[in-house]
Structure formats: C-alpha cells, structure tokens
Amino acid sequence: MLITDCIPTVKSLIEQGAISVSGHDELIEKFSEFISLKGFHFDTSKIKFGPNLTHLEDEIYLDLFKKNQKDRDSYEVLYSLDFSDRISLTAHCHSEQGKSLHLLFTAENTPALDKNALFEALYQLLDNSQYFLVCQKCNQLVDSKLIDIRTEPVCAVGSCSKTFKQVFDVSKIDRITSSRYDEIRVAVFDDEIVIFNAVTFWPHPHESFPGLDIKETLPLSSTPAEVRALKAEIEAEQKFPADCFYCKEEVSEGKGMELSDFINKETNEVICYGCATEHHNVIY
Numbered sequence: 476m477l478i479t480d481c482i483p484t485v486k487s488l489i490e491q492g493a494i495s496v497s498g499h500d501e502l503i504e505k506f507s508e509f510i511s512l513k514g515f516h517f518d519t520s521k522i523k524f525g526p527n528l529t530h531l532e533d534e535i536y537l538d539l540f541k542k543n544q545k546d547r548d549s550y551e552v553l554y555s556l557d558f559s560d561r562i563s564l565t566a567h568c569h570s571e572q573g574k575s576l577h578l579l580f581t582a583e584n585t586p587a588l589d590k591n592a593l594f595e596a597l598y599q600l601l602d603n604s605q606y607f608l609v610c611q612k613c614n615q616l617v618d619s620k621l622i623d624i625r626t627e628p629v630c631a632v633g634s635c636s637k638t639f640k641q642v643f644d645v646s647k648i649d650r651i652t653s654s655r656y657d658e659i660r661v662a663v664f665d666d667e668i669v670i671f672n673a674v675t676f677w678p679h680p681h682e683s684f685p686g687l688d689i690k691e692t693l694p695l696s697s698t699p700a701e702v703r704a705l706k707a708e709i710e711a712e713q714k715f716p717a718d719c720f721y722c723k724e725e726v727s728e729g730k731g732m733e734l735s736d737f738i739n740k741e742t743n744e745v746i747c748y749g750c751a752t753e754h755h756n757v758i759y
Contacts, residue, residue, distance in 0.1 A: 477699070478605065478624065478628070479602075479603060480650050480699045481608045481609040482603060482604060483553070483616065483645075484648055485510060485598060485601045486510075486649065487648045487649065488553065489540065490647055491543060491644060492543030492544055493552060493643060494552070494555070494556055495544065495545060495549075495556070496544070496557075497547070498557050505590060505594070506558070506594050507538065510539060510598065519662050519663070523686075523687070524686070524687050524689050525687070525688075526684035527684065527685065527686045548574075550569050550642045551642045552567050553567055553606075553641060554601060555567060560583070561581060561584065562582045563581045563582075564581075564600060565578050565579060566579055566606040566607075568607075568618045569618075571639055579606075580597065580600055606618070606619055607643075608622045609628065610628060610629050610630045611629055612635050613638075613640075615635070615640045615643075616640065616641040617639070617640060617641065618639065618641065621638050621639070649663065650699045651702050658672060659706055659709050660673075667694060667695060668692065668694070668695060668702060669691075669692050670689070670692070670693070670702075670705060670706055670709060671687050672687070672690060672713075673685065673686070673728075674687070675727065676688075680759065681759070683729070690709050691705055691709065713728075714733065714743065715728035715731070716728070719731065719746050719750055720744040720745065720750070721746060721750040721753070726745050726747045730748065731745045731747045731748060732745065732748070734746050737751070737754075
C-alpha cells in the first residue's frame with residue numbers, strides 16, 4: 476500500500492465541497508479547466524470497447540467549485556484556496572476544540588506568475604496532502620497527527636471510537652481510475668475493473684476504425700496496488716506507441732508493424748504502414 480492510497484483525491488474533495496475557493500473568477504475558472512483535464516476521468520457510461528467511430532471527448536468544467544461550494548467555516552471544508560492578489564492554500568483541521576489552520580502554499584499573483592506551474596503545484600499539494608489520512612481500521616478520514624503510520628495508517632490512540640473524525644465520505648476516493656491521457660488506462664465499472672488502451676482496428680483491409688481494446692480485467696475487490704502492478708506489467712510489454720524506424724514519426728497500435736517481420740534479425744523497432752510500403756513493398 477502507498478500512503479497516497481489513504482489520501483483524498485482532488486476529485487473527491489471537489490465533489491464533496493471540501494475545498495472552499497475565493498478570489499478572482501478568471502483564475503478560478505482556469506484552475507477548474509486545468510483540473511478537468513488532469514484529474515477528472517472519463518465517464519464510464521460513454522466507454523464502448525472494440526471499433527467505434529466515437530471517442531472519449533475532453534469534458535471541460537469551468538464551474539467545478541460552484542456546484543458543491545460550502546461556507547469556509549463549515550466542518551465539511553478541509554481546504555481553502557484563495558485566488559486573490561496573494562494566492563494561498565490552507566488546510567482546515569477540525570477537532571473537538573475547534574479548527575486549526577495550516578498554510579500550505581502562498582504566492583504573489585503577478586503577471587509574471589507561470590499559471591500552469593502554479594496550478595500544477597496546487598494540484599499536487601491537494602492530491603498528495605498528508606494532513607488527512609483514512610484509517611484502515613474504521614475507514615474514516617482523520618487528522619494525520621492522530622494517525623499511526625508505522626505499518627498502515629490507523630488511529631493512534633488505541634481506539635478508533637476515541638478519535639475525532641473529519642466530515643468526509645471516503646468511499647468517493649478513487650486511486651484506481653487512471654487519467655484519460657495515460658497510454659494504458661484503467662476504468663472502474665459496476666461489475667469489474669478494466670485495463671484498456673486506444674488502438675486502430677482494421678475490420679476490413681481497406682477500412683480502419685479507432686477504438687478501445689481491453690487488455691485485462693480485474694475484480695472490484697482488487698486493491699490499488701494490485702491494479703498498479705498489472706498496469707505496469709502491461710505497459711512494460713507494450714510495443715506501441717513508438718517512433719517509426721525510418722521516418723521517426725510516432726506509430727500507435729494498429730498503425731504499424733514490427734520491423735523484425737521484414738528483416739532477418741531480432742529487433743524491437745517498429746515501422747509505420749507508409750514506410751512498410753516504401754521500403755519493403757507492402758501493398759494494402
């Protein structure tokens with residue numbers, strides 16, 4: 476188990492209104508767009524495997540923080556993000572005695588500020604913040620100062636019932652579903668976990684279709700570590716995408732073949748179909 480498996484994802488924080496955002500609307504919208512492309516996954520209801528003329532569209536949300544926005548002083552708010560003239564990110568750790576604030580990040584909002592670098596820094600801080608961890612015994616979110624992480628994260632006072640819990644639904648934390656931009660992707664369906672990738676199918680010799688090809692499936696009971704291990708194994712075995720041996724253009728799966736099919740030696744090089752015709756007289 477990685478410690479990040481016990482940390483709320485940015486997606487789960489936003490969906491539950493656990494990030495209170497204030498400041499300039501333009502910056503808030505740009506950060507929403509950044510998160511949409513980076514942290515919000517494809518809709519599994521739109522995924523169809525096999526040859527398919529449709530593809531997974533990028534869904535851009537400019538109002539991510541408006542849908543479930545909570546008052547900054549709410550017990551449900553775990554972080555506040557201020558996009559004013561001085562940008563800041565603060566953790567809100569709740570307890571029986573009240574709330575303690577911990578400044579995680581601050582920067583002056585100037586024209587010279589690299590916004591992409593800013594958004595990446597904020598995203599990583601939120602997605603990997605160890606201010607809150609999920610206890611592996613009571614399965615609730617706890618201030619990390621009250622967690623023992625020597626083996627696996629558990630409430631440190633000897634009894635989970637004595638530990639103050641943060642208001643958060645940990646079932647929404649998804650560390651299995653991958654980014655839509657991964658070459659090998661992972662999606663969680665109602666009945667199984669599917670590892671797949673985008674390929675070009677050739678149902679007819681003269682006609683190709685883009686589509687999604689299933690590499691492996693796993694039961695829903697699989698842990699994030701098990702999914703990561705199998706995904707890494709599949710990625711290691713992938714020959715595509717790779718640069719064409721001749722033209723050096725990137726060749727995706729279904730758009731080329733192995734060079735060893737045409738020469739009398741073993742090689743991991745690939746060639747695109749155009750170069751297969753030009754250099755090896757392949758006719759389609």
